Amino acid sequence: MIEIKGLAKAFAISKGNKLSDTEKQDVRYSDKAFHSVRDVSFTCGEGEVLGLLGPNGAGKTTTLRMLSTALKQDSGSVFINGIDVLQKPVQARKEIGFLSADTGLYGKLTAFENIAYFARLHGMKELAIKERIDQLFTMLDMHNFANRRVDTMSTGMKQKTAIARAVVHNPKVVILDEPTTGLDIMTVQTVLDFIMSLKAQGTPVIFSTHHLDEVGALCDKVVVIDKGLSSFSGTLEQFKQLAPHGDLRQAFLAVIANQPLQGVA
Amino acid sequence: MWQVYFKELTELLRDKKTLIFVILLPILIFPVLFGIVGLVMATTTNKAMEEQHRYVIINEQQAPEFAEALFYHKNFKKIETTLTSEDDLVAAIRNKEFDVALVIPTDFASRKAAVQQTEWQLIYNRSSQLDFMYNYFDEMLATYQEQLQRNTLSQLGVDPANLTAILKPVKLSKVNTAEQRENIGESMGAILAYALVLLCLSGAMYPAVDMGAGEKERGTLETLLICPVSRTAIVLGKFLTVLTTALMTALITVVSLGVWGAIISAFADLSKVSEALASITILDLVLMFSLLLPTAAIFAALLLAISIYARTFKEAQNYMSPLTILVIVPLMIAMAPGMELDVTTALIPLTNIALAIKELLKGTADYGLLALIFASTTALAAALIAFCVHWFQQEKVLFR
Numbered sequence: 001m002i003e004i005k006g007l008a009k010a011f012a013i014s015k016g017n018k019l020s021d022t023e024k025q026d027v028r029y030s031d032k033a034f035h036s037v038r039d040v041s042f043t044c045g046e047g048e049v050l051g052l053l054g055p056n057g058a059g060k061t062t063t064l065r066m067l068s069t070a071l072k073q074d075s076g077s078v079f080i081n082g083i084d085v086l087q088k089p090v091q092a093r094k095e096i097g098f099l100s101a102d103t104g105l106y107g108k109l110t111a112f113e114n115i116a117y118f119a120r121l122h123g124m125k126e127l128a129i130k131e132r133i134d135q136l137f138t139m140l141d142m143h144n145f146a147n148r149r150v151d152t153m154s155t156g157m158k159q160k161t162a163i164a165r166a167v168v169h170n171p172k173v174v175i176l177d178e179p180t181t182g183l184d185i186m187t188v189q190t191v192l193d194f195i196m197s198l199k200a201q202g203t204p205v206i207f208s209t210h211h212l213d214e215v216g217a218l219c220d221k222v223v224v225i226d227k228g229l230s231s232f233s234g235t236l237e238q239f240k241q242l243a244p245h246g247d248l249r250q251a252f253l254a255v256i257a258n259q260p261l262q263g264v265a
Numbered sequence: 266m267w268q269v270y271f272k273e274l275t276e277l278l279r280d281k282k283t284l285i286f287v288i289l290l291p292i293l294i295f296p297v298l299f300g301i302v303g304l305v306m307a308t309t310t311n312k313a314m315e316e317q318h319r320y321v322i323i324n325e326q327q328a329p330e331f332a333e334a335l336f337y338h339k340n341f342k343k344i345e346t347t348l349t350s351e352d353d354l355v356a357a358i359r360n361k362e363f364d365v366a367l368v369i370p371t372d373f374a375s376r377k378a379a380v381q382q383t384e385w386q387l388i389y390n391r392s393s394q395l396d397f398m399y400n401y402f403d404e405m406l407a408t409y410q411e412q413l414q415r416n417t418l419s420q421l422g423v424d425p426a427n428l429t430a431i432l433k434p435v436k437l438s439k440v441n442t443a444e445q446r447e448n449i450g451e452s453m454g455a456i457l458a459y460a461l462v463l464l465c466l467s468g469a470m471y472p473a474v475d476m477g478a479g480e481k482e483r484g485t486l487e488t489l490l491i492c493p494v495s496r497t498a499i500v501l502g503k504f505l506t507v508l509t510t511a512l513m514t515a516l517i518t519v520v521s522l523g524v525w526g527a528i529i530s531a532f533a534d535l536s537k538v539s540e541a542l543a544s545i546t547i548l549d550l551v552l553m554f555s556l557l558l559p560t561a562a563i564f565a566a567l568l569l570a571i572s573i574y575a576r577t578f579k580e581a582q583n584y585m586s587p588l589t590i591l592v593i594v595p596l597m598i599a600m601a602p603g604m605e606l607d608v609t610t611a612l613i614p615l616t617n618i619a620l621a622i623k624e625l626l627k628g629t630a631d632y633g634l635l636a637l638i639f640a641s642t643t644a645l646a647a648a649l650i651a652f653c654v655h656w657f658q659q660e661k662v663l664f665r
Contacts (some may be wrong), residue, residue, distance in 0.1 A: 011661075069489045069491055072660070106276055121268055
């Protein structure tokens with residue numbers, strides 16, 4: 001269960017930087033700071049898959065970074081299974097599995113070593129690590145490249161390793177930042193299958209994406225973030241109703257077009 | 266913290282670049298470099314010593330004994346000439362017709378007989394660094410002059426038994442109080458300290474870039490940050506890795522210098538050097554190492570802080586080149602002649618380390634000052650580590 005309320009985050013602008021004309025038009029820029037995320041709220045319950053949509057630079061990654069405790073929010077709250085992320089970040093991190101498209105693996109370590117390293121950082125015991133990794137390798141069909149260095153792997157192998165790394169500690173929620181961007185069709189399928197299996201286990205999944213077909217195929221809930229605001233938050237059905245014939249693309253464009261023009265909150 | 270440390274170490278050991286910078290460079294390149302420099306210097310010196318200088322002598326009949334001595338010297342070769350004026354001789358030397366011209370005045374013999382001083386002219390190009398020609402000439406002239414003095418004094422009726430005392434009333438003999446190792450420590454110490462400190466820096470540089478900026482560039486930093494480990498533990502793990510490589514580089518350098526030194530002295534007769542090196546105790550080496558430890562910590566903390574700040578590998582490397590120059594300056598100061606270790610110099614970072622290593626090699630170190638240096642360097646290192654930890658907590662540094 002993930003609950004996010006009124007999340008906001010601003011980044012200070014260094015004095016030397018002059019804003020470009022396009023940046024000046026963005027309502028999120030003030031004299032001193034860039035208000036990347038202004039007001040984002042949504043919830044994601046057990047077994048639900050939530051798709052996070054929005055144009056580039058809308059604040060999706062910043063939102064997910066706050067959710068995953070990499071960044072601290074300025075205001076608002078994030079609760080993961082009842083744990084306040086701001087108050088107890090280390091405890092909250094144990095509950096989270098995080099994955100992005102640029103896999104975040106160490107090239108000079110093997111698949112096994114990469115996964116084991118993160119398992120150890122999560123405080124797992126050596127014996128438990130071996131058992132869990134063996135289980136994951138069987139699940140993802142990775143045994144034949146378990147001891148290969150990541151540098152020499154194909155994209156598909158890398159993404160499988162990254163998936164195994166993200167869930168080695170049995171996270172209670174999984175966050176994916178554009179997990180399919182720039183991947184080939186086979187690898188995308190691996191990621192989608194993985195999301196499906198998480199859903200089957202009842203693990204809540206939040207993922208950001210630009211691919212509406214993925215949203216249509218997997219998501220129970222949809223959130224659209226635009227200019228730092230969660231301008232739509234509801235079920236997939238509610239989202240489809242925004243456009244005639246339930247076309248997702250039209251629905252998305254309708255949400256963006258309805259965005260009221262308002263100043264910095 | 267230790268998980269981070271061991272993982273970073275494994276990763277570094279699998280990286281060819283680390284192996285080159287940390288192990289191969291100090292083992293091979295430095296002795297090779299020193300060897301080449303030594304060889305080049307030895308051959309040029311030899312060549313300069315054996316070179317034959319073509320000379321002309323004007324009015325040689327005025328001093329036939331000297332002309333004869335010059336003629337039979339193996340480093341001089343006589344050239345006949347008809348030139349006599351100074352300008353013509355200078356022009357001829359510039360045209361490389363010969364190398365040196367000696368002009369004896371036409372009245373030398375008569376002035377000599379009248380016991381009057383005469384001026385001789387030696388014309389040659391003095392720009393060469395290795396001026397062996399003049400040394401040879403000066404030696405011959407000294408012998409010739411002494412002979413003349415003896416003849417003149419004898420003619421004036423001085424007792425030949427007293428001649429030596431009259432010509433050289435005082436004979437000076439020098440007794441050196443410095444131990445052999447003090448001499449060698451003075452000449453070698455500064456260079457060794459320079460090499461050790463710089464190698465500490467270069468050994469720390471590549472791993473530091475890889476672990477901060479490299480991790481950012483590969484996108485692994487974010488994953489690492491959301492692990493349930495405190496950021497302090499992560500940064501300390503990385504710091505210890507950089508420190509280890511820096512010290513390894515320094516250690517390997519010392520060992521390789523020792524081994525190469527032994528090999529070289531086995532071939533060449535450098536017994537004095539080996540005797541001096543043998544008098545350096547284990548305590549001296551331990552002290553040297555304990556001074557290098559906080560120095561390496563300073564470098565590790567600084568480089569890591571820079572590397573964490575940089576967005577990419579390239580950016581980090583750009584920031585580090587001026588740092589190298591900043592490190593070289595205090596080391597150069599320590600190498601300047603006349604720099605001694607005292608309470609003031611003991612408080613200049615890096616200069617104090619270099620001076621202390623020199624003193625330790627010489628065997629004349631003041632343990633109070635060493636303690637002061639150790640304390641001040643450790644304090645600086647601690648401050649920089651604290652800064653590095655604080656730096657690693659900053660969002661504006663991690664997500665630029």
